Structure formats: structure tokens, C-alpha cells
Amino acid sequence: xxxxxxxxxxxxxxxxxxxxxxxxxxxxxxxxxxxxxxxxxxxxxxxxxxxxxxxxxxxxxxxxxxxxxxxxxxxxxxxxxxxxxxxxxxxxxxxxxxxxxxxxxxxxxxxxxxxxxxxxxxxxxxxxxxxxxxxxxxxxxxxxxxxxxxxxxxxxxxxxxxxxxxxxxxxxxxxxxxxxxxxxxxxxxxxxxxxxxxxxxxxxxxxxxxxxxxxxxxxxxxxxxxxxxxxxxxxxxxxxxxxxxxxxxxxxxxxxxxxxxxxxxxxxxxxxxxxxxxxxxxxxxxxxxxxxxxxxxxxxxxxxxxxxxxxxxxxxxxxxxxxxxxxxxxxxxxxxxxxxxxxxxxxxxxxxxxxxxxxxxxxxxxxxxxxxxxxxxxxxxxxxxxxxxxxxxxxxxxxxxxxxxxxxxxxxxxxxxxxxxxxxxxxxxxxxxxxxxxxxxxxxxxxxxxxxxxxxxxxxxxxxxxxxxx
Amino acid sequence: xxxxxxxxxxxxxxxxxxxxxxxxxxxxxxxxxxxxxxxxxxxxxxxxxxxxxxxxxxxxxxxxxxxxxxxxxxxxxxxxxxxxxxxxxxxxxxxxxxxxxxxxxxxxxxxxxxxxxxxxxxxxxxxxxxxxxxxxxxxxxxxxxxxxxxxxxxxxxxxxxxxxxxxxxxxxxxxxxxxxxxxxxxxxxxxxxxxxxxxxxxxxxxxxxxxxxxxxxxxxxxxxxxxxxxxxxxxxxxxxxxxxxxxxxxxxxxxxxxxxxxxxxxxxxxxxxxxxxxxxxxxxxxxxxxxxxxxxxxxxxxxxxxxxxxxxxxxxxxxxxxxxxxxxxxxxxxxxxxxxxxxxxxxxxxxxxxxxxxxxxxxxxxxxxxxxxxxxxxxxxxxxxxxxxxxxxxxxxxxxxxxxxxxxxxxxxxxxxxxxxxxxxxxxxxxxxxxxxxxxxxxxxxxxxxxxxxxxxxxxxxxxxxxxxx
Numbered sequence: 039x040x041x042x043x044x045x046x047x048x049x050x051x052x053x054x055x056x057x058x059x060x061x062x063x064x065x066x067x068x069x070x071x072x073x074x075x076x077x078x079x080x081x082x083x084x085x086x087x088x089x090x091x092x093x094x095x096x097x098x099x100x101x102x103x104x105x106x107x108x109x110x111x112x113x114x115x116x117x118x119x120x121x122x123x124x125x126x127x128x129x130x131x132x133x134x135x136x137x138x139x140x141x142x143x144x145x146x147x148x149x150x151x152x153x154x155x156x157x158x159x160x161x162x163x164x165x166x167x168x169x170x171x172x173x174x175x176x177x178x179x180x181x182x183x184x185x186x187x188x189x190x191x192x193x194x195x196x197x198x199x200x201x202x203x204x205x206x207x208x209x210x211x212x213x214x215x216x217x218x219x220x221x222x223x224x225x226x227x228x229x230x231x232x233x234x235x236x237x238x239x240x241x242x243x244x245x246x247x248x249x250x251x252x253x254x255x256x257x258x259x260x261x262x263x264x265x266x267x268x269x270x271x272x273x274x275x276x277x278x279x280x281x282x283x284x285x286x287x288x289x290x291x292x293x294x295x296x297x298x299x300x301x302x303x304x305x306x307x308x309x310x311x312x313x314x315x316x317x318x319x320x321x322x323x324x325x326x327x328x329x330x331x332x333x334x335x336x337x338x339x340x341x342x343x344x345x346x347x348x349x350x351x352x353x354x355x356x357x358x359x360x361x362x363x364x365x366x367x368x369x370x371x372x373x374x375x376x377x378x379x380x381x382x383x384x385x386x387x388x389x390x391x392x393x394x395x396x397x398x399x400x401x402x403x404x405x406x407x408x409x410x411x412x413x414x415x416x417x418x419x420x421x422x423x424x425x426x427x428x429x430x431x432x433x434x435x436x437x438x439x440x441x442x443x444x445x446x447x448x449x450x451x452x453x454x455x456x457x458x459x460x461x462x463x464x465x466x467x468x469x470x471x472x473x474x475x476x477x478x479x480x481x482x483x484x485x486x487x488x489x490x491x492x493x494x495x496x497x498x499x500x501x502x503x504x505x506x507x508x
Numbered sequence: 509x510x511x512x513x514x515x516x517x518x519x520x521x522x523x524x525x526x527x528x529x530x531x532x533x534x535x536x537x538x539x540x541x542x543x544x545x546x547x548x549x550x551x552x553x554x555x556x557x558x559x560x561x562x563x564x565x566x567x568x569x570x571x572x573x574x575x576x577x578x579x580x581x582x583x584x585x586x587x588x589x590x591x592x593x594x595x596x597x598x599x600x601x602x603x604x605x606x607x608x609x610x611x612x613x614x615x616x617x618x619x620x621x622x623x624x625x626x627x628x629x630x631x632x633x634x635x636x637x638x639x640x641x642x643x644x645x646x647x648x649x650x651x652x653x654x655x656x657x658x659x660x661x662x663x664x665x666x667x668x669x670x671x672x673x674x675x676x677x678x679x680x681x682x683x684x685x686x687x688x689x690x691x692x693x694x695x696x697x698x699x700x701x702x703x704x705x706x707x708x709x710x711x712x713x714x715x716x717x718x719x720x721x722x723x724x725x726x727x728x729x730x731x732x733x734x735x736x737x738x739x740x741x742x743x744x745x746x747x748x749x750x751x752x753x754x755x756x757x758x759x760x761x762x763x764x765x766x767x768x769x770x771x772x773x774x775x776x777x778x779x780x781x782x783x784x785x786x787x788x789x790x791x792x793x794x795x796x797x798x799x800x801x802x803x804x805x806x807x808x809x810x811x812x813x814x815x816x817x818x819x820x821x822x823x824x825x826x827x828x829x830x831x832x833x834x835x836x837x838x839x840x841x842x843x844x845x846x847x848x849x850x851x852x853x854x855x856x857x858x859x860x861x862x863x864x865x866x867x868x869x870x871x872x873x874x875x876x877x878x879x880x881x882x883x884x885x886x887x888x889x890x891x892x893x894x895x896x897x898x899x900x901x902x903x904x905x906x907x908x909x910x911x912x913x914x915x916x917x918x919x920x921x922x923x924x925x926x927x928x929x930x931x932x933x934x935x936x937x938x939x940x941x942x943x944x945x946x947x948x949x950x951x952x953x954x955x956x957x958x959x960x961x962x963x964x965x966x967x968x969x970x971x972x973x974x975x976x977x978x
Binding site: 254 | 542639725860865
């Protein structure tokens with residue numbers, strides 16, 4: 039938790055940005071999420087918007103801000119003797135409220151009465167409990183209080199959502215320090231994982247070693263770990279395969295610190311310690327794309343343009359490998375890169391690894407006037423905005439060979455004759471490659487986050503793996 | 509997953525136990541639980557009742573069993589191309605159904621129509637999504653479809669709940685093998701943790717090392733790890749303290765295997781490697797209670813009686829330390845042991861660490877005719893039933909000194925003059941001790957689960973810690 043002035047200043051800024059809005063802004067913290075039954079819950083994780091404005095890292099808190107008078111109230115219940123036996127003594131709600139500069143407190147169940155008869159501005163809820171709770175507090179169906187996918191924020195308050203996004207998009211120096219620390223922990227995780235890659239081991243063993251690192255020093259992983267020799271499957275969470283020689287191992291994993299800021303790195307390793315020529319050709323292209331993107335990151339540049347520049351560079355190299363054919367500009371315009379990189383170049387990162395995704399992808403990642411492309415790949419771009427100092431984004435190009443997708447394009451002629459399907463069949467068991475860094479937009483350009491960069495150039499990777507085995 | 513005959517046989521037995529019931533039995537698998545937003549979920553965990561009867565370890569499955577015709581249908585959706593890109597190819601719903609011996613399949617959203625106009629038997633839901641889903645499928649409020657705490661099963665089907673409990677209470681040999689394996693993994697976790705205890709280290713570092721062990725070989729922990737020098741707080745999940753010499757460290761942690769069976773062990777260690785005399789006196793008592801309980805476990809003995817025998821032995825020893833005074837039988841009857849052990853002696857364990865707790869504690873843990881005590885301690889006993897071969901239970905006595913609770917008893921005279929409050933003040937910074945094993949009830953008596961027992965006798969513990977430091 040930061041000092042109380044931080045939270046006071048953030049809420050003051052929020053109130054200012056909400057200008058002439060009437061009524062009450064409502065903030066719901068999380069409750070514990072049962073994994074099996076009420077008394078066996080997943081690891082406690084507070085809501086990120088709550089953490090940003092109210093900081094208290096305990097379950098079953100809510101707050102209101104009266105947009106007309108500025109009055110702030112925290113709703114929560116003090117511990118009784120049963121709570122103390124099972125969970126230990128807790129500071130009083132009043133003293134916790136005081137630590138984040140909130141003057142008024144009330145019991146949790148007083149919330150409903152406080153909202154009666156006033157316009158209520160609320161943020162979209164993702165967790166099912168909060169959907170139910172908002173639904174019952176506001177007389178809405180739970181499906182109406184979550185963000186409407188990419189498109190908008192359903193019945194949640196767009197002015198409130200926009201005001202929160204405008205603040206959280208620009209990281210404060212104290213937040214950047216936390217993200218740097220999470221990146222340092224991510225560096226440790228990835229280093230342990232890379233050292234664990236040896237043919238014959240089970241993927242899960244490496245996952246466990248890596249996750250142990252972040253559990254020992256931070257909250258845990260910032261998202262479910264991807265560690266797979268099937269890099270062509272983006273969210274592959276099965277880890278039961280033995281490490282086989284000659285494969286590529288994609289490791290996409292990050293740490294969440296004890297203060298809940300995230301890191302998110304991806305590296306791809308040759309399981310034998312050395313790339314084959316075929317692997318190296320594709321790897322080199324992805325590496326160049328990562329470097330190209332970083333070189334373009336500076337205030338004012340739309341990240342959408344960086345995505346498209348990466349797509350062009352990727353297609354140019356793939357053309358040299360005779361995997362695609364034709365005019366480069368046409369291929370970019372027709373979204374041919376999406377066959378090889380069906381995801382976007384990057385996303386915002388902060389208290390959430392996909393920062394603020396609960397508030398609606400388009401409102402978070404797109405400037406007014408930018409429209410989201412329907413194309414595969416570009417259509418999955420989560421951050422398209424013109425960059426501004428204080429933005430923290432990921433730079434994560436990738437190339438994948440996904441047989442089911444290639445076959446679909448071939449069947450449907452999606453490529454308009456640009457793809458050399460014959461040659462592509464040689465890549466059906468290739469897997470995929472992704473290389474991801476976390477980047478801060480600075481006044482003068484960009485800085486990669488974390489104290490050290492994980493080895494990334496092909497020779498650097500091979501040298502690191504050779505040293506690992508000494 | 510077991511072979512298909514296992515699931516067929518379990519469902520057949522269920523149908524038989526439901527006898528003349530009419531209508532449809534409904535089973536809901538889990539969906540992913542968002543930690544922050546839809547695309548950042550907690551680690552996937554299937555519903556245990558679903559696993560028991562239908563085995564398929566994938567999200568968004570449901571099933572019906574027609575109690576009149578015996579017809580079984582699984583409701584789920586096949587993967588489209590987007591799912592394949594992000595999550596990889598998955599076997600068809602039809603082939604998954606075939607692997608657990610179910611003949612019919614239908615789309616997930618066909619479930620609502622299939623229930624129309626028929627009496628529906630359902631199990632209580634704990635996860636918030638399933639509460640919402642059941643609510644909307646059955647036209648009930650989400651609060652009516654969860655188990656009504658200890659007391660019953662609200663609007664869920666008591667015949668179905670009772671039938672499921674009667675089956676899952678008695679573990680099959682293949683389940684016992686899985687629990688033995690989870691206990692082996694729990695043994696490894698605890699051994700790593702014990703070796704990690706050295707003054708100056710942060711508790712969280714030890715937690716991370718220990719959890720890495722189970723993540724490397726199993727699903728993860730079977731519940732949030734308790735590792736604390738404040739053993740008097742039962743569910744202490746903060747791990748930020750440095751290990752201090754002269755303290756007692758309670759470690760209550762278990763593994764969940766990849767097939768989702770649990771283990772659950774507790775040991776208490778002197779952080780300096782040797783017990784003080786004061787620590788040893790209390791430790792010896794808890795150890796004797798653990799041994800006494802184990803010696804009494806055999807078919808036919810109500811576990812409630814074992815709890816009470818442990819309470820008596822504990823009070824007898826505490827009387828010798830002049831912490832309590834008076835007639836032993838009276839003290840047991842008045843629940844004086846609850847001041848020192850405000851929890852029950854143990855619980856069932858299987859696919860859930862508190863097995864089937866979602867179905868209602870009393871229905872799971874109490875025989876017809878047994879009523880739950882309102883006393884502190886005995887009132888928290890989760891397993892009171894007469895033991896039967898195949899039951900798997902925990903044996904976990906403990907002694908704690910909880911200042912807030914002691915002060916409350918003193919203020920309210922709850923002890924009827926039996927407690928020596930003066931002497932007790934010397935124990936206000938003692939913490940707590942708990943010693944827990946997992947036990948199978950056999951035809952002839954009992955067997956502790958797992959290949960080896962963690963060191964537990966006071967000398968044994970000191971020797972193990974001495975060897976750890978060599």
C-alpha cells in the first residue's frame with residue numbers, strides 16, 4: 039500500500055475528470071472466490087480498480103464517492119471473535135479507511151440504502167459475485183453489468199470508465215518502480231525455466247520450479263503460465279509432455295508482486311540448446327520484429343502503426359523464405375500477416391497484466407476515432423492508441439504455423455493467392471515463436487522494464503543455454 | 509481420468525440409490541473463474557462431483573440423468589476455429605462422452621429446454637457462476653441453490669445429495685491409490701518446507717519453495733497454504749514475517765494431484781531447531797492426542813467419540829500444567845477443551861480436502877440421529893459419523909492460546925471457574941501447535957496414508973531439523 043496522499047490525489051483527479059456528473063460513483067472490492075466450496079477459495083486477489091483508488095487489500099469492501107458533495111464512504115464490517123479465531127485480528131474498518139484518507143465508514147450492508155434514489159455510476163464487473171451483487175444492488179440482470187466484450191460497457195457508466203482509464207493508462211513513478219520490480223522477478227522466473235529445459239524432463243516440472251520463484255517473493259504469476267512445445271497454441275495450459283529434442287519451447291509467463299503490479303515476458307528456446315537453420319530463420323524474423331517495434335515506440339506514435347510496421351517486416355522476410363508471394367503493401371492491407379500472427383502486437387500492463395481489460399478492450403486501447411479492424415491479427419490488437427509518456431505496453435510479435443488455420447484459409451481462399459501452401463506444409467510441425475518485452479513510454483522514447491533484459495538474440499540464447507548446461 | 513467402466517458403475521450405483529425418485533438429475537461442471545477479467549482466470553479446477561461421475565476435466569460441461577429411463581446426456585460445445593487457435597484442438601464432445609460411457613450429447617445451451625416441465629434434482633452450487641446458472645435454469649434466486657451452511661441443502665435435492673455422499677464417503681481402491689500419491693507429494697512439500705526454516709528468512713520464501721514442489725508434479729496445493737509463526741490464527745494466509753528464533757512454526761499444507769485427489773498435513777516446528785521446555789510440554793500433549801485418535805480409529809467408532817476422548821486427554825494434561833482445574837468429565841461436558849482447540853478433530857478428505865463440503869457439512873459428516881453440538885470446538889467438528897472402511901479422514905488435534913478468545917471467556921465466565929487465567933497469561937505469545945495426519949479406515953482398523961510419515965515425535969522432529977542443517 040502507498041501512503042494515504044496517493045489515494046486521496048487519485049480520487050481527487052477522478053472527481054475532477056467526472057466534471058458535472060451527478061449522483062454517486064460506486065466501487066466494489068472483491069470477495070473471496072470459491073475454488074470448490076465456501077471455505078476453500080482461490081488465493082485472495084483484490085479488484086484492481088479498488089486497489090488503485092482505495093488500496094485496502096482485504097475482501098468485502100465497497101465505497102461510494104458522492105460526485106456532487108465529494109463525500110467518500112467505505113462500507114465494510116469489523117471482525118467479530120469468530121473472524122479473529124480463524125483469520126486473526128484485523129485493524130478496524132475505521133483505521134483502514136483512515137490509512138487511505140477516507141473519512142466515513144458504514145457497515146457493508148448499508149450500501150444498498152446509500153444508493154437508493156441516486157444515479158449510480160459503476161464500473162463493469164468481471165467476477166461472478168460482483169455481477170450478482172451489482173445486479174441485486176441496482177436491479178439489473180448480471181449480464182448487463184459486465185463489459186460488453188470489446189464493444190463498450192453495457193449499463194456501466196461510460197463517463198466513469200473513461201475517467202478511470204485516463205488515469206490508469208499513465209503510470210505514476212511509484213507504479214513504474216513496482217512494475218520494474220515485477221519485471222525483476224519475471225527475469226528470475228524465466229532464468230530458472232530456461233535452465234530447466236532438458237530433453238526428458240516433463241514440462242510441468244519446469245512450470246513448478248518457475249512458479250515457485252514468484253510465489254517465494256511475490257503474489258504469484260500474473261496469469262496462468264504458458265510453457266509449451268506447441269507454441270502455435272496461444273493459451274496452452276497443459277504441461278504434461280516430456281521435453282523433446284529439436285523442438286521449440288515457448289515460455290510466456292510473468293510475476294505479480296505483493297503489491298499486485300504485473301510483468302509479462304515471452305521467450306522461445308530450442309529444446310536442444312541450438313536452433314536448426316529452419317528455426318533460426320523464423321526466430322531471426324520474430325527477433326527483428328521485436329527490435330523494430332521497440333525502436334518505433336515514442337510519444338505520439340499510434341501503436342496500431344507499430345503493429346502494421348511489424349506485419350510488413352514479417353511478411354517481407356516470409357516472402358524471402360517463399361512462404362508468401364506478392365506486393366508487400368497489398369499483403370499488409372489484406373491482413374496476410376494474420377495467418378502467421380493472429381494476435382496483436384501488445385497490450386497495456388499495470389495492476390492487470392492486460393491492464394483494465396475488465397473495463398472494455400476498446401475503451402482502454404483505442405483513441406476516439408480509431409476503429410478496431412475486423413481482420414485476424416490486427417483485430418486482436420488490444421492497444422492501438424497514440425502512445426503517451428507513462429504508458430506501459432508489451433512488445434510481443436510472434437510467428438506460428440497453425441495447421442487448422444492454414445487449412446481454413448486454403449479452403450476459403452482468404453489469402454487471395456498470396457500464400458505458398460505447398461511450402462507451408464513443411465512447417466506443420468514447427469510450432470510457434472513469440473518474443474515479448476515490457477516497455478515504458480518515456481518523454482524521449484522508450485525504456486525496456488526490469489533491471490536486465492532476458493537473452494533474446496539467437497546467438498545470445500544459444501550461449502546462455504550452453505552456460506546453463508556447464 | 510479412470511477407465512469408462514468406473515464412471516458407468518458410479519452412475520449406476522447412484523441411480524439405484526435414488527430408487528423411486530422421478531424426474532431428472534442435473535450435474536453442472538464448472539466454468540473458468542475470472543481472477544481479474546474474463547481472459548485472466550484462476551487456474552482451471554473442475555467441480556468434484558462432476559469429476560466423480562463424469563470425469564471430463566474441461567470447462568463448460570453439464571449432464572442430465574433421467575431417473576425414470578436412465579438416459580444420460582452430456583451438454584457441451586465443440587471447439588470452433590477461434591478456440592483451436594487460442595486453446596488448441598480438443599477431442600469432440602461426442603468422443604469425450606464416449607470415454608466416460610455416456611451415449612447422448614447436445615449443445616450446452618440445449619440444457620434449459622431439456623429441463624422444462626420435469627422435476628429437477630440438483631446438487632448445491634458453491635461457485636458464483638453455477639449459482640447464477642442454476643438460478644436462471646430453475647427460476648430460483650442464486651441464494652437458494654447453495655448449501656444452507658451447515659444445516660441442509662436449501663432447494664437442492666436432499667435425496668440426490670444423500671445418494672452422492674453415500675458413494676463418495678467410501679473411497680474405492682483406485683481413489684485410495686490417488687490419495688496415497690497426493691500424500692507422497694505432501695510429504696515432499698513438507699520436507700522442503702521444514703528444511704527451509706532458518707531464522708532470518710521470510711515465511712513467504714518457504715511457502716514458494718514448498719508450493720513449487722506440488723506445482724511441479726501435481727495440480728497445486730489442495731488449499732491455501734498456512735505457514736505461520738502465529739499458529740493461534742487458524743487460517744493465517746499472510747507470510748510476510750521473518751522467521752524468528754524461539755518461535756513455533758505451524759505448517760498446514762497439502763497437495764492436489766493432477767487427478768485432483770488431496771492430501772493435508774500439519775506439522776509444527778521449533779524455529780530454532782529445538783523446543784523450549786514450555787513448548788515441549790504442549791507439543792507432547794498434542795502429539796499424544798494425535799496418537800490417541802489414531803489408535804481409536806476403526807469401523808463402527810463414531811469419530812465424535814474420538815474427538816471427545818482427545819478433548820479429555822488434552823484437558824487432563826493441561827490440568828497437570830495447572831492451566832485448568834476441576835473434574836475431568838465435567839470439563840469435557842462443558843466444552844472447556846474448546847478454549848484450547850476451537851476446531852474439530854478432523855474432516856473427510858478425497859476429491860476435496862474437506863470432502864464434499866459444498867453438499868452441506870451436516871449431511872456429509874453426521875449420521876442420522878447425531879446432532880451437531882453448539883459448543884466451541886466440538887461444534888466445528890466436520891466428521892462425527894460412525895467410521896466405516898474406506899472413509900478417509902484427518903486426525904488433527906491442536907492446542908492454541910488465542911488472547912482475544914481467552915479474554916472473552918474470562919469476561920463472560922464461560923469456563924465456570926475451570927480456567928487458571930493467571931497462569932494462562934504466560935502463554936499469550938506462545939502461538940499454537942497442530943499435528944495432522946491423513947488416515948484411511950480399514951476393515952481391521954486404520955492406516956496412515958502416504959508412503960512415509962512426516963517426523964512427529966518431539967525428539968524425531970529435533971533430529972530431523974538437526975540433520976537438515978548439516
